[in-house]
Amino acid sequence: MADRDEAVFEAVAAVVDPALFHSLGELGTVRRAARKRGRVEVVVAVPSEHYPDPDELHRRVTEALGAFAEAGSTVSVELEAMEEEERAALGQRLHAIEGVETSAPVGAAGAGAAGRTSPLSAPKSRTRVLAIASGKGGVGKSTVTVNLAVALARAGHSVGLLDADIYGFSVPRMLGVTHAPMVLGRTIVPPVTHGVRSISTGFFVDEEKAIAWRGPMLHKALEQFLVDVHWGAPDFLLVDMPPGTGDVALSVAQQLPRAELYVVTTPQPAAQRVAQRAGALARQLRLPLRGVVENMSWFCTPDGARYELFGFGGGEELSSSLGVPLLAQVPLVTAIREGADDGRPAVIAEPDGEVAKVFEELAARVVALGPARVYRSELKLS
Template structure:
């Protein structure tokens, strides 16, 4: 038997051959490099055979047949098993997990990720939706604000965290002013009550808003922060803000894939991603990187929002100003649903400038209807099943999707 470098894997015989159970106990110390759990706990050890002369054969079921980390797993398996007395040779064979094994591994990894996550003031019962884009100028903040308003108009309590520290714009778009208050060492969000349009006899909705814009003297103030300071600011918004009970927390991320996005995945591993793009090919190609970041961080992409899908003139005539098909192409490429196509109309941008989101000021307009339909989808059709809520081990789900395409 040879290892990946061609060297034979032997150990001096020092006693009787171990039992398969002895080998499995040693393999419990081999940690999957992506899911950070024991390969035994994840159900990746399919079979163990031990011959009387101490030759051990281990069959490892990988998440995908072409797992790029198979060599690392093999090396660690061999190293652990060679530590057992009586082992003369270690042979590692590969297989691929069944669908049932993958589902079980996802469940185990999900709870482990929850346990490992740092505690924050965001309750575990809050559904966290991070709104992301590959580049600026695609209307990501407008989508965040209007979606939050549409959800709140259903009588829900919705938090809005403006995590775009450099380019904060949520306060202006929502028409919210004033410094953040606080008591007992905690920051209190600014709040906006939203009439319940879904049930006029039901409770009003509530927006809880936190932004860097509430902490600077003027919205024209430039924040020349980098790396660690940016991440610390987001940590403070999650740890030091008394968010309280919320149905949803929408996080307006800065464009791209940087420190804030990575910090969010670490602090709120239950987050789901909405990726905003436009019909333009350039925006769509850049947005693919955001989906790749989500995959590497084990965050689920709940859907793609195509903003500025077409221009709606006052006459009702529609024009594909920025081209067509970018949202659908992105959704197909990253195996996520295209959940909304938001038209571009003058009142949408006017509402953002004046603090009157179109989802509230003109809910029957084409864009207003699109935002309310998106909110309804998230509440009904795209709501995560109870057994999947908070899942962060998305690598297995993505592996399934990749396998289905081949």
């Protein structure tokens, strides 16, 4: 960079790109950082004209240059779109920053279909992976996943959401994702909605065509979601698991061996059967079961009468028979269904409401549980 001013450069380099999750210094996207006769000029490169959050990036850079403005300089900040090769180079750089092995030999131990592993599965990864599952569909698994993700983000954590329900995806609609991922060469940058980075097959197909995802394509999609998606090492990655223990679920669990399992259930006291199923799920997926969330626990009429429409005690019984905590009971409220239909999760639509409180507490409990202890088999006493 010609006429680069170190003080200006340093201030700008420290800014974190809101859409790429790393500092502009790490990304190498500061194109110009000059200071001449009371004028500070900064140019930052963004991947394309479709860069999702130019205003926020502009705001952050301008804010970082506040000291220069206060000292009387005129500050000019411009964003410029990259050329195609620069985009591909940035994609490679993102992979390098996250430690994605792009050249691992095919069939390397523990690797995905093409021999590539996700940085999220590395032992040193700081991301807690929360796999949200249920014994059957329609109990509110996606609803819980989406609202918990937003609640964690609102509590200040960085959060990713992987919609692994490949055929039954609902995250794009429920979270209200409005723009497509950015594709930089081979790297896919997830859109950020309500503070949550998300990826779903729904971004890549029409709803009617979703059924076309089959066999190898599906594994490829999953692998791409874990390896080629630039998650940016979030504090939490929530996974909306596909139902049951089919191929996709097993594949997710294999590729994310550090995932913790959470089970969503309804209050019907069919505890034994549900417990057996949840226990079997944890064993088959080989993931530690951390807790139970009961959904649709009760319904309150506007005059305050409380009805237990779907029975009572199911969550409590399930958690005690599995020996894990019941982490939350989520009431049945219209705001949840309406929010799911128009992309405004209840936690966002009514931030001071009952549901927001339930999910805030759930988020706090999950944080308090801490990461699952990893038992290394070689250390186990026989």
